[in-house]
Amino acid sequence: MEKRKTKHGALLTTIFSIISVVYMFPILLVLMNSFKKKAYISRKPFAIPSGKMYVGLDNYFRGVKQANFFEGAKWSLVITVGSVFLILLCTSMCAWYIVRVKSIVTSAIYYLCLFAMIVPFQMEMFTLSKLANTLKLNTPWGLWIIYLGFGAGLAVFMFTGFVKSIPLEIEEAAMIDGCNPLQTFFGVVLPIMKPTCVTVAILQTMWIWNDYLLPYLVLDLKKYTTIPIAVQYLKGGYGSVDMGAMMGVLVLAIIPIIVFYLFCQKYIIEGVVAGAVKG
Amino acid sequence: MEKAIKRYFPIFVLPTMIAFTLGFIIPFAEGVYLSFCKFTTVNDAKFIGLSNYGKVFKDSTFVHAFWYTAAFTVVSVILINVLAFAVALLLTKGIKGTNVFRTVFFMPNLIGGIVLGYIWQLLLNGILMKFSRTLTYSSTFGFWGLVILMCWQQIGYMMIIYIAGIQNIPGELIEAAEIDGATKRQVLKSVTIPMVMPSITVCTFLTLTNSFKLFDQNLALTNGEPSKMSEMLALNIFNTFYGRAGYEGVGQAKAVIFFILVAAIALTQNYLTRRKEVQQ
Numbered sequence: 001m002e003k004r005k006t007k008h009g010a011l012l013t014t015i016f017s018i019i020s021v022v023y024m025f026p027i028l029l030v031l032m033n034s035f036k037k038k039a040y041i042s043r044k045p046f047a048i049p050s051g052k053m054y055v056g057l058d059n060y061f062r063g064v065k066q067a068n069f070f071e072g073a074k075w076s077l078v079i080t081v082g083s084v085f086l087i088l089l090c091t092s093m094c095a096w097y098i099v100r101v102k103s104i105v106t107s108a109i110y111y112l113c114l115f116a117m118i119v120p121f122q123m124e125m126f127t128l129s130k131l132a133n134t135l136k137l138n139t140p141w142g143l144w145i146i147y148l149g150f151g152a153g154l155a156v157f158m159f160t161g162f163v164k165s166i167p168l169e170i171e172e173a174a175m176i177d178g179c180n181p182l183q184t185f186f187g188v189v190l191p192i193m194k195p196t197c198v199t200v201a202i203l204q205t206m207w208i209w210n211d212y213l214l215p216y217l218v219l220d221l222k223k224y225t226t227i228p229i230a231v232q233y234l235k236g237g238y239g240s241v242d243m244g245a246m247m248g249v250l251v252l253a254i255i256p257i258i259v260f261y262l263f264c265q266k267y268i269i270e271g272v273v274a275g276a277v278k279g
Numbered sequence: 280m281e282k283a284i285k286r287y288f289p290i291f292v293l294p295t296m297i298a299f300t301l302g303f304i305i306p307f308a309e310g311v312y313l314s315f316c317k318f319t320t321v322n323d324a325k326f327i328g329l330s331n332y333g334k335v336f337k338d339s340t341f342v343h344a345f346w347y348t349a350a351f352t353v354v355s356v357i358l359i360n361v362l363a364f365a366v367a368l369l370l371t372k373g374i375k376g377t378n379v380f381r382t383v384f385f386m387p388n389l390i391g392g393i394v395l396g397y398i399w400q401l402l403l404n405g406i407l408m409k410f411s412r413t414l415t416y417s418s419t420f421g422f423w424g425l426v427i428l429m430c431w432q433q434i435g436y437m438m439i440i441y442i443a444g445i446q447n448i449p450g451e452l453i454e455a456a457e458i459d460g461a462t463k464r465q466v467l468k469s470v471t472i473p474m475v476m477p478s479i480t481v482c483t484f485l486t487l488t489n490s491f492k493l494f495d496q497n498l499a500l501t502n503g504e505p506s507k508m509s510e511m512l513a514l515n516i517f518n519t520f521y522g523r524a525g526y527e528g529v530g531q532a533k534a535v536i537f538f539i540l541v542a543a544i545a546l547t548q549n550y551l552t553r554r555k556e557v558q559q
Contacts, residue, residue: 124306
């Protein structure tokens, strides 16, 4: 019995190794084509770039220039970091308040947040982009506020779920010792909420970093761009697409994600699991 | 204590509420109102009753997009969940390299929809070239291309959730069933699946809403080609707003219908699968 089991295991390992290689193939294909002369990419996508097909880093230079890639990367970073920070800070405070203070207003806020979670973006994309324009929120800083508003639903929901499990005695002890609510929150509650903060941060980062439509509709595209917008920009109107530049930019868009993933894998996977259990 | 906290309303709640009002409540309410209006910008709205809704149902592209989306959602939800569950079962047996496989399967999930769309466009067009076709040759190619793309992206995410669910099953439960003489298949059917029902609820919910609301991947992979035949609902709404002058009101009416559909699907699904969960 024991022997059969290990034999089975080796077989499974082999099968999964093959599947894993196949699974990575699309990314490897893009990487390979990013070194190929643009005329050959559509015609011979599976050929290894050698001889006259090989162009070194040409595609990368052209792609970065055409799509203004690093500008996009900069603003993607500013938008994501700022929004996630604001969401963590504001919604955790809001969630603690609405759990600890029972009133019609707080339960109305809670149910509005639940409601917001099922409303698709298409429902408000037109009105939101007009509103953002009128209020001059069409900057990366304005997007922080919009993402806070739009991401509040899920974040408040997850934080309230956690706050309900924190025993009241800890906070009461802090208050009796003379802490005001702000000191209690930042000194006692927030440190306990750290795991939930990680979960919320990961889910929101995955969403905001990759979001295409909201920044596209809200941002002033003459001044700002993000990575997804830069990629889509290369596709352009109806003219022929510079496949070489496209491949270079795709690789550049994937690399930071893979690096980030390999470093924070443990947190990302735990965050996804925790988020799923609550959701 | 409640009283002391209560006075801090402006600091704790107000920032979130202001952003929430600006980013969600106002656009939502205005959106509902505008669906009954004719307008090109928000300021010149004129109330015209239900005629926008009438136009929606006469628009054959919308009806086509609805059935296309529905078919896509059914196929991808089933495929993703079955495959993710199967992979999760195999990867909880403690075989060598489990961690590497998990890492690999999960990774596509972090890549954004636009980038994914162009990656798969290259690959699928490359394969179809051998048969002198392209992805935009017919909507069937677009359909299966999108299904493959979504499986590739989402299986890893769902697998992670299923793995957590399977690992949460107490070992005694499976041992007891085995001692009672249950076969492997019986254990799966009567112990494992009922015990991971909460994970199934979450995963079907996520895949259902993700597939139904799909936009970025659709835009990047086929952009609705050929002639709007591979257009899904979200893209159809976007094109109505920004592609046809004078149709903003119809677009908004479509968006309201879309919202009602998403809400109905989410609530029904939640009700149906929650009923099957085992009380512990």
